[in-house]
Structures are given as C-alpha cells and as structure tokens.
Amino acid sequence: MPPTVSQDHSPASRLEVIAQIIGGEHGQILIRQKAGERIELGDLLVADDPTDPGSSMLLQVHNLRYGSQENDLNLQLMSGMQLELHEGGDFLEPQLRSYVLAEVTSLLVIERGAQGHSRSRRPKHLPSFFRDLRRVRPSDLDVLTQPAHPVFLGYLRSGSRTIPQVRVAIDGVDMFTHHVLVPATTGRGKSNLMKVMLWSTLGKDYCGLLVLDPHDEYYGREGHGLKDHPDAPESLVYYSPDPPRGSPALRINLRRIRPDHLRGIVPMTEAQGQAAWTLWHHHRDAWLAALLLGQEEEFSQLDIGGATIGALRRKLRLALGVRTNEGQVVSRNEVFTTEGGDSTLSDIVEHLQNGRKVIVDTSRLSDSAELLIGSIVAGEVFRNYQGFKAAGRLRAMPVISFVIEEAPRVLGGGSEEPNIFGTIAREGRKFRIGLVAITQLCSLIPREIMANLNTKVILGNEMAAEREAIISSASQDLTRDSQLIAGLDRGEAIVSSVFTKFAIPIQVPFFDELVAQELLHRPPKRPPAFLG
Amino acid sequence: MTTFAHLSDLHLGAFRDPALRAELLARFVAATDLILSAKVDFVIIAGDLFQVNIPEIATVTEVARQLRRLQDAKIRTYIIYGSHDYSPNHASMVDVLAGAGLYQKVVEGEFTTEEGGEPLLRLRPFRDVPTGVTLVGMSGRKTTLERRYFEHLDLPALEQLPGPKVFVFHSGITELRPVGIPESESVPSSLFPKGFDYYAGGHVHQRGVHGLHGAPMVYPGPLLGYDFRDLEAGALQPRGFYLVEIDQGRATPRFVPVPGRDTVVVRQDAEGLSAEAAAGALRAQLEATQVADRIVLVHVAGQLASGRTSDIPWLALQQQLRERGAFAVYVSRSQLRSTIVGRVSIGRSDSSHIEERVLAEYLDGPDPPAPTFRGDAGVSLARQLLEPLCAELQPGEAVAEGEDRKIEAAYQLLVSARDGAAGSPPQQRTLGDQETDSPHAGDEAGGEEE
Ligand SMILES: Nc1ncnc2c1ncn2[C@@H]1O[C@H](COP(=O)(O)OP(=O)(O)O)[C@@H](O)[C@H]1O
Ligand SMILES: [Mg+2]
Numbered sequence: 001m002p003p004t005v006s007q008d009h010s011p012a013s014r015l016e017v018i019a020q021i022i023g024g025e026h027g028q029i030l031i032r033q034k035a036g037e038r039i040e041l042g043d044l045l046v047a048d049d050p051t052d053p054g055s056s057m058l059l060q061v062h063n064l065r066y067g068s069q070e071n072d073l074n075l076q077l078m079s080g081m082q083l084e085l086h087e088g089g090d091f092l093e094p095q096l097r098s099y100v101l102a103e104v105t106s107l108l109v110i111e112r113g114a115q116g117h118s119r120s121r122r123p124k125h126l127p128s129f130f131r132d133l134r135r136v137r138p139s140d141l142d143v144l145t146q147p148a149h150p151v152f153l154g155y156l157r158s159g160s161r162t163i164p165q166v167r168v169a170i171d172g173v174d175m176f177t178h179h180v181l182v183p184a185t186t187g188r189g190k191s192n193l194m195k196v197m198l199w200s201t202l203g204k205d206y207c208g209l210l211v212l213d214p215h216d217e218y219y220g221r222e223g224h225g226l227k228d229h230p231d232a233p234e235s236l237v238y239y240s241p242d243p244p245r246g247s248p249a250l251r252i253n254l255r256r257i258r259p260d261h262l263r264g265i266v267p268m269t270e271a272q273g274q275a276a277w278t279l280w281h282h283h284r285d286a287w288l289a290a291l292l293l294g295q296e297e298e299f300s301q302l303d304i305g306g307a308t309i310g311a312l313r314r315k316l317r318l319a320l321g322v323r324t325n326e327g328q329v330v331s332r333n334e335v336f337t338t339e340g341g342d343s344t345l346s347d348i349v350e351h352l353q354n355g356r357k358v359i360v361d362t363s364r365l366s367d368s369a370e371l372l373i374g375s376i377v378a379g380e381v382f383r384n385y386q387g388f389k390a391a392g393r394l395r396a397m398p399v400i401s402f403v404i405e406e407a408p409r410v411l412g413g414g415s416e417e418p419n420i421f422g423t424i425a426r427e428g429r430k431f432r433i434g435l436v437a438i439t440q441l442c443s444l445i446p447r448e449i450m451a452n453l454n455t456k457v458i459l460g461n462e463m464a465a466e467r468e469a470i471i472s473s474a475s476q477d478l479t480r481d482s483q484l485i486a487g488l489d490r491g492e493a494i495v496s497s498v499f500t501k502f503a504i505p506i507q508v509p510f511f512d513e514l515v516a517q518e519l520l521h522r523p524p525k526r527p528p529a530f531l532g
Numbered sequence: 533m534t535t536f537a538h539l540s541d542l543h544l545g546a547f548r549d550p551a552l553r554a555e556l557l558a559r560f561v562a563a564t565d566l567i568l569s570a571k572v573d574f575v576i577i578a579g580d581l582f583q584v585n586i587p588e589i590a591t592v593t594e595v596a597r598q599l600r601r602l603q604d605a606k607i608r609t610y611i612i613y614g615s616h617d618y619s620p621n622h623a624s625m626v627d628v629l630a631g632a633g634l635y636q637k638v639v640e641g642e643f644t645t646e647e648g649g650e651p652l653l654r655l656r657p658f659r660d661v662p663t664g665v666t667l668v669g670m671s672g673r674k675t676t677l678e679r680r681y682f683e684h685l686d687l688p689a690l691e692q693l694p695g696p697k698v699f700v701f702h703s704g705i706t707e708l709r710p711v712g713i714p715e716s717e718s719v720p721s722s723l724f725p726k727g728f729d730y731y732a733g734g735h736v737h738q739r740g741v742h743g744l745h746g747a748p749m750v751y752p753g754p755l756l757g758y759d760f761r762d763l764e765a766g767a768l769q770p771r772g773f774y775l776v777e778i779d780q781g782r783a784t785p786r787f788v789p790v791p792g793r794d795t796v797v798v799r800q801d802a803e804g805l806s807a808e809a810a811a812g813a814l815r816a817q818l819e820a821t822q823v824a825d826r827i828v829l830v831h832v833a834g835q836l837a838s839g840r841t842s843d844i845p846w847l848a849l850q851q852q853l854r855e856r857g858a859f860a861v862y863v864s865r866s867q868l869r870s871t872i873v874g875r876v877s878i879g880r881s882d883s884s885h886i887e888e889r890v891l892a893e894y895l896d897g898p899d900p901p902a903p904t905f906r907g908d909a910g911v912s913l914a915r916q917l918l919e920p921l922c923a924e925l926q927p928g929e930a931v932a933e934g935e936d937r938k939i940e941a942a943y944q945l946l947v948s949a950r951d952g953a954a955g956s957p958p959q960q961r962t963l964g965d966q967e968t969d970s971p972h973a974g975d976e977a978g979g980e981e982e
Contacts, residue, residue: 243722245722245723246723247722248707248715248722249707249721249722339743340742342711343710346711350715525645527643527653530641531671532637532641
C-alpha cells in the first residue's frame with residue numbers, strides 16, 4: 001500500500017521555522033530553539049536548502065540543554081529577584097537572552113528532481129550556518145518507498161509524536177533472510193510488534209514463518225490474534241496440544257526423533273550420547289521407546305551401563321514430558337506419543353515451504369521440547385533448501401524464518417554444543433533461511449551473531465549493558481542514542497537495519513486496534529450447500 | 533447392553549477379475565453370517581458400501597439379499613456414504629437401497645446462519661429406538677471435500693445430545709495419518725464432537741483401534757479392498773469387522789475376522805536384470821510357491837538392464853498359475869521400467885503460444901475491452917484467467933461447487949490485477965487431482981493384468 005501523503009514539498013514558511021543552526025560539527029550540530037516552541041528528544045527536523053529548492057536534510061534531536069547570554073552569576077541573581085522579591089528582573093527581551101539549545105545529528109539528505117523523483121543519501125556535508133529548521137512533514141518521507149514485500153513495522157515517529165501518514169515497512173525477503181533481532185525489556189511490546197509484523201505476512205506466500213510461541217499469545221485463542229486475518233484460513237496453521245476447532249493437535253510420534261536431533265538441545269554426557277546412538281543402531285526409530293521401556297538385561301547386552309540409562313531416561317522423560325506405565329509410554333500432554341503424530345513435523349516443514357505461517361503453542365512444553373520441535377523442523381528445512389540450492393530451484397521457494405523467544409537459549413554461545421539455529425544465524429542467508437530472535441538479554445548473544453542480525457527493531461530498554469550490546473552491533477551509528485533507547489515508551493521503537501537508510505524511529509500500532517479495524521470490514525460468510 | 537457391528541469400505545463390485553469380485557462378495561456374505569450369529573442390535577456401515585455409484589446389477593442383487601437377511605432378523609442397518617459409492621452429480625445405487633428401506637442413512641443436516649455469525653451445520657441425530665442409542669453421521673466425499681462441512685459443524689449441539697451415542701464418519705484424521713497423505717485430505721480431531729461413546733470410522737483401510745476425545749475410534753478396514761495394495765495388506769493381516777458392546781457409557785470393540793481365501797505375495801526385484809533373466813527368476817519363484825486355491829499377487833519392480841517389460845511373458849506366466857489352480861492372479865508391474873524409453877516430447881509451448889497470439893490479436897482489436905486487459909499485461913492476465921476458468925471439476929465436486937470455485941479464483945485474479953499487485957499471482961493450491969482419492973499412503977496402486 002503506497003503511503004498516502006500530501007505532495008507538499010515547498011520550503012519552510014516563516015511560521016514553520018522552529019529552530020536555527022548555530023554551530024557544532026558533523027554528527028553533532030547545535031541548534032537554537034525558537035521561543036515558544038517545544039523541541040523534544042528524538043524529534044525529527046528538516047533543514048531545507050534555500051539555494052537548492054529540491055534539497056533538504058533530515059535531522060534528529062539527541063540532546064537538549066540551556067543557553068544564555070548572561071553569565072552564571074547574573075542568572076543566579078535574576079532568579080533570586082524573581083523568587084524572593086517577586087520582580088520580573090531587568091531582562092530586556094528575555095527570550096533573546098536565554099533559550100534552549102539542541103544537539104542534532106543529520107540522518108539523511110533528500111534530493112528531489114523536477115519530475116518528483118526523489119533520491120536520498122547519507123549526509124556528508126554540513127548545512128549552512130543559520131539554516132532554518134522545521135518539523136518533519138509526512139511528504140518529506142516519501143523517499144521511504146514501499147518495498148516489493150512490505151513487512152509493516154509501524155508509523156514514523158518524531159519524538160513522541162506519531163506521523164500516521166508514513167508507514168514504515170521493510171522488504172520481507174531481505175529482512176527475513178538477513179535475520180531480525182527484537183531486543184527489549186519485558187512489557188515494552190516485543191510480542192505486540194511480532195504480531196503486527198506477522199499480520200502483514202499473512203496471505204503472502206513469499207515467506208514461510210515458524211513461530212514457537214511459549215506464551216500462546218499469537219494465534220488469539222481468546223481475544224484478538226493472527227487468526228482474525230482474512231487470509232488466516234489459507235495462510236496460518238496453528239498447532240497446540242489442546243487445539244481450538246479446526247486446528248490440528250500438536251502430536252509428535254517418538255519415532256520421529258533421532259539422537260542427533262537432541263544435539264545442543266538436551267545436553268548429554270559422552271556416555272549418554274553413545275548410549276543413544278547404540279540404541280538407535282539396534283532399534284532404529286523405536287530407540288526412544290526401547291530406552292524408556294527396555295529391561296536391564298537388554299541394555300547390558302548392548303554394553304550400556306545402568307547408571308547411564310537411568311540418567312538418560314530421566315533427562316528425556318523430563319524434556320519430553322513422558323513417563324511409563326505398565327509397559328506403555330504415557331505422555332503428560334499428549335504431545336510426544338507412541339500413537340499418531342507421524343506426519344506432524346513433515347507437515348510443518350511442508351507448510352513452511354508453501355509460504356504459510358505456522359504457530360506452535362509451546363506453552364505447556366518444557367524448554368527443551370520446544371526447541372527440539374523447532375530444531376527438527378529447522379534442520380529439515382535447512383537440508384531441503386541446501387538441496388534446492390544445489391538443484392538451482394532455491395529462487396522459486398519462499399524464504400523461511402524461525403521466530404524464537406528468549407533467543408539466547410539457542411544462540412547463547414557458551415560451551416554448549418552447536419545447534420541448527422547457530423548454523424542458520426551464520427550461514428542461513430545463503431539458503432534464504434533466517435531467524436527472528438526476540439530477547440530481553442541480547443548481551444548473552446555472541447557479538448559475531450549479533451552482527452549477523454541485520455535488522456534490529458529496538459524497543460525500550462533500561463539496562464545499560466543491553467543497550468551497549470545493541471548499539472555496538474547496530475547497522476547505523478547509534479552511539480548517541482543510548483538515552484533515547486532507555487526512554488522509549490511502550491510501542492515506541494527504533495528500526496536499525498542494513499535495509500534502511502537511517503535508524504528510523506517508529507510507533508508500533510497496538511495490535512488489538514489494528515485487528516478491530518480489520519474486523520469492521522469483514523463480509524459475512526456464505527455457507528456451502530450440504531449434500532449429506 | 534447394546535451390541536452392534538461396525539463395517540466399512542466394503543467396495544462391493546470392485547475388481548475387473550470376476551474371481552476377485554466373487555471373493556469379495558463371498559466375504560460380505562460370510563460377514564453377514566457372523567453378524568447374524570452374533571445377535572447384534574444393529575449394524576453400522578461407515579461408507580463405501582459399493583466401489584462405484586452404479587455397480588453392476590449382479591452385485592447389487594446379492595448385496596440387497598444380504599441386507600434383507602439382516603432386516604428379517606430385526607437387525608437395523610445404518611449407513612453413511614463414502615467417497616466411492618456416492619456421486620453428487622449422478623444417480624447412486626446407495627440411494628436406491630435406502631429408498632427401498634434396506635437400511636437407514638444417518639446423515640441429514642442443514643446450514644443455519646445466525647445474524648452476523650458463522651454459518652453452522654446442524655446435523656440431525658438418529659435414534660435406534662429399541663436400544664436408545666443415538667447415531668450422528670457425516671458422509672465422506674472425494675478428496676475429503678467433507679472437511680468443509682466439518683469446519684461448520686455445530687459441535688455444542690452434538691455434544692449436548694444424551695448418550696449413548698455413536699458418531700459415524702468416513703474421513704482420515706489429520707493427527708493419525710501416515711506421512712504421504714496430504715493434510716488437506718484429512719480432518720483434524722479438533723473438528724470432531726466430543727463426548728461420543730464410539731467413533732465409527734471409514735475411509736482409512738489400515739485397520740486400527742485408536743482413541744478420540746477419550747473414546748474408541750475405530751477403522752475396521754475393508755473385507756478385501758479394491759486394489760493391489762489392499763490385497764497385499766490382507767495377506768499380512770486378517771480382514772473383518774468390529775463387534776462393539778456399549779455398556780454403561782463404555783464402548784468395547786472386538787475384532788471379528790472374516791474368513792476368505794488365502795493370499796500369497798511374490799515379489800521380484802528386476803533391477804539390473806535383462807528381461808529374460810527377470811522372467812526366469814520370476815518363473816522360478818512362482819514355481820516354488822503354493823498357489824492352489826489362493827489369490828496370487830505378483831509384484832515386479834525395478835529398471836531392466838536390457839529388453840522391454842513386454843518381453844516378459846506375462847500372459848503365459850499367469851496362464852501357468854491358473855493351470856496350477858491359482859484362484860486369482862493379480863500382477864503389479866507399474867514400477868517396472870524398460871531401459872529403452874522412447875519419449876516423444878510434445879511442446880506444450882505450441883498451444884500456449886497460439887493461445888497468446890489469439891488473445892493478443894483479440895485484445896488489440898477494434899472492440900477494446902476493459903483497461904485491465906490492454907497491452908502485454910492484459911494478455912498475460914487473460915491467460916491467467918483461462919486457467920481457473922477452464923479447470924476441470926475436482927473429483928466428487930458438484931457442478932455448482934466447481935463453478936463457485938472457478939468464479940472465486942478468477943475474481944481473485946481480477947482483484948489482484950486491479951490492485952496492481954506486482955509479480956506472479958499467488959499459487960493456487962488445489963485439493964489434489966488424483967483420479968480417485970486413495971486411502972493409502974504414497975505411491976499409486978498397482979495395475980491389474982488379466
Ligand atoms: N504499541 C503498543 N500500543 C499499545 N499497547 C501496547 C503496544 N505494545 C504493547 N502493548 C501492550 O503492552 C503490554 C506488553 O506488551 P508485550 O508485547 O506483551 O510486551 P513484551 O512481549 O515485550 O513483554 C501488553 O498488554 C500489550 O498489549
Ligand atoms: Mg512477549
């Protein structure tokens with residue numbers, strides 16, 4: 001959807017001017033605020049070039065302080081007179097002598113040709129001295145063109161003002177294959193943002209997305225959710241241990257799990273790993289049942305010690321949520337079972353490869369079980385896509401991305417065994433596979449991986465160490481933005497991406513309102529004829 | 533206590549070979565005998581009584597006679613239709629027998645739409661008066677088209693029905709299906725009403741007792757089946773039906789095997805053999821096999837190193853088996869390939885090229901159509917439109933349904949063209965274009981040779 005903005009590209013009128021450039025250096029330009037105006041941190045300002053009508057510069061406010069013509073002693077005296085004697089003091093034209101100064105950085109140079117063509121580039125020059133500044137207009141940002149596969153993130157934001165006419169979107173093919181990071185403290189709107197992002201991918205088959213949903217908050221089992229999208233019936237698949245009507249049950253047959261699937265997910269000692277492989281060797285896809293139900297003698301025949309078996313059993317029972325009873329494997333939540341569930345994992349892979357979005361409700365699963373499901377699917381997709389690439393068919397396939405909450409669980413460096421998600425973060429791009437990593441603690445993600453997450457949608461964060469980790473790996477220089485990030489309110493975000501020309505401040509819409517609007521325009525459904 | 537028999541997928545009238553056809557009918561007669569001696573209250577046939585909608589009269593006559601035997605013994609027969617025995621566009625024999633009162637079809641329902649709400653499908657409950665058991669049925673359709681009915685089921689209404697109650701259906705269940713059957717051709721368990729005492733399934737030929745919403749869910753499988761794979765499965769596992777006792781809200785199914793002729797399977801891997809060597813190996817195997825009065829299944833697969841598949845003396849081999857007293861012979865060689873594959877490639881581009889030129893000429897003509905159809909984009913749009921508009925009816929789809937689907941697809945194309953959605957149209961996913969919907973996983977059924 002192209003932004004509907006007015007085509008107003010006229011230079012600033014006197015009335016619009018709110019500040020003027022008075023000094024500084026590249027990256028830290030000093031401006032003086034006009035009396036009566038109120039410039040806020042994060043505000044977007046524009047300096048039009050009076051000598052070149054098509055050219056203007058977009059700037060952002062990073063710091064605010066006072067300036068005055070008087071020395072400090074004088075100012076203190078003036079204040080004393082006002083406070084103690086209730087006199088106005090003897091300032092002549094006080095607004096001329098004391099004022100607010102702001103430090104701004106230049107974000108973008110915009111150039112418009114006669115035919116309305118516009119180009120933008122990174123600023124490399126300083127605007128002239130005493131240049132007037134005005135607030136940004138929606139029409140300034142028509143250089144933010146809509147990409148071929150827009151993933152809508154939010155509206156442009158200047159400070160705390162939303163500019164609803166400018167929709168900020170990044171191309172989904174680019175964005176998903178180059179990985180996304182959504183860092184923020186709890187409650188700042190990570191999940192809301194994900195829902196907004198997913199909403200614009202529904203019904204579009206250029207991308208398949210697997211969302212592991214430990215809070216069961218995306219589908220909208222109760223209340224609004226992605227299920228309310230008009231294309232959800234075709235485009236969205238929801239798996240849950242307790243599915244709502246029409247959705248398949250999340251059921252996975254134990255036969256579908258191989259020992260290598262557990263790598264980096266269920267930590268094992270060397271002896272346990274060997275025992276798993278020995279069982280696999282002898283029982284093939286019945287190895288888990290054999291492990292859980294087997295008798296002492298069978299294991300000793302295979303040279304597996306009782307202690308190893310005991311420990312391995314405990315680990316897997318805990319991870320998979322199963323126990324045994326009268327020679328049967330009993331599943332706590334019917335997810336990992338010995339009956340049915342043969343096709344679930346391959347169905348998920350197929351849905352993704354058909355460009356569908358798959359949400360898996362993992363709210364009742366252990367961490368390991370959730371990651372196990374994710375990693376089996378991711379591993380399968382990865383292998384398939386390697387094959388497609390070798391066969392020259394990769395371009396025809398949708399890009400696929402895996403959305404993971406608390407991403408440091410799988411990307412957290414450390415001494416754990418490598419897992420498929422680390423592989424995807426490092427080399428998934430070659431195969432058009434990506435990650436969307438959601439986290440409160442990106443400082444736990446190795447720098448090398450952080451640098452690979454090429455789009456960062458940064459929400460509020462009051463932890464300095466986290467901001468440091470985000471800023472030091474961002475695609476744009478955000479060194480001056482630490483305070484801005486700390487001060488972001490719920491839903492306010494900064495999009496820093498190799499696919500954006502500058503770090504774009506946005507206001508993420510409230511998902512529930514987005515959906516409520518959509519539902520107003522829903523045509524009634526026509527029942528099919530019943531043939532009996 | 534109530535006792536009933538649960539059968540499904542009889543496919544009566546299947547097989548071109550009269551011997552196999554007779555064997556199938558004989559097993560149905562045997563099943564009827566067993567049912568009569570078990571003194572059941574009623575019988576449930578969960579779809580696919582016949583192989584096709586209009587079976588040959590001899591088959592119908594015999595089936596009617598058996599149903600009449602049940603009726604004479606005061607045993608009620610309840611039926612739903614399956615994906616084979618009923619055609620929405622043509623007459624179906626199952627309707628005739630229902631009309632004659634030989635059984636009661638337990639599928640009836642209507643859609644209701646409450647103001648601003650979703651359409652709801654209300655299924656009518658049927659009561660077996662002597663026992664007080666309530667039956668609710670949902671027929672199967674080709675390629676599991678019934679899924680869309682399931683999606684609208686008024687579940688609460690069914691769940692509130694007093695027990696004991698039995699839900700009869702003819703569909704695969706998503707979570708229970710083997711790898712290889714498309715998910716779209718199955719119904720997720722979440723679309724089934726909860727709280728029934730027994731779920732009487734059909735369509736799936738793999739016999740099994742499963743659980744659904746805490747009650748037994750059973751697929752009896754066929755008595756013989758209708759293709760090579762069914763016959764082969766029958767060689768490994770006895771075929772039959774289930775006797776179900778419902779006592780105090782607890783249903784207990786018990787499998788009852790139905791006797792029939794033995795089946796023996798001979799497999800020959802011909803990979804890398806000459807046609808002559810393959811024929812020799814096969815002959816040797818057959819000679820070492822007990823065939824008298826048995827159904828002999830012969831499966832030959834692989835790529836021949838030399839010679840053609842037709843160099844193997846199929847007819848002579850079958851003749852010899854018959855002479856040795858084989859009851860029926862069924863050869864599957866669809867996975868056998870000759871080395872010399874002469875492929876004529878007929879360029880599809882030819883017809884599509886012509887299509888394009890005709891369209892271009894017309895759209896460029898003196899009577900210009902709507903702006904959407906002008907220029908190259910217009911030609912391309914027109915060609916895209918041809919595809920859904922010329923699409924064939926899907927198997928089992930009623931004419932009106934097919935029209936709806938075509939119009940919808942064309943409409944979508946026009947809308948996206950109008951909105952200037954750049955790039956290719958979204959890939960249309962169809963339910964599948966198989967000749968028949970196979971209740972099996974994976975590859976095609978074997979060919980039948982006489
Ligand atoms: N853009 C927004 N506008 C209004 N409310 C929001 C917005 N984003 C989040 N919220 C609300 O804030 C709360 C926390 O948001 P959530 O997305 O769950 O945060 P997180 O996932 O970061 O913990 C929720 O109640 C959500 O509805
Ligand atoms: Mg959250």
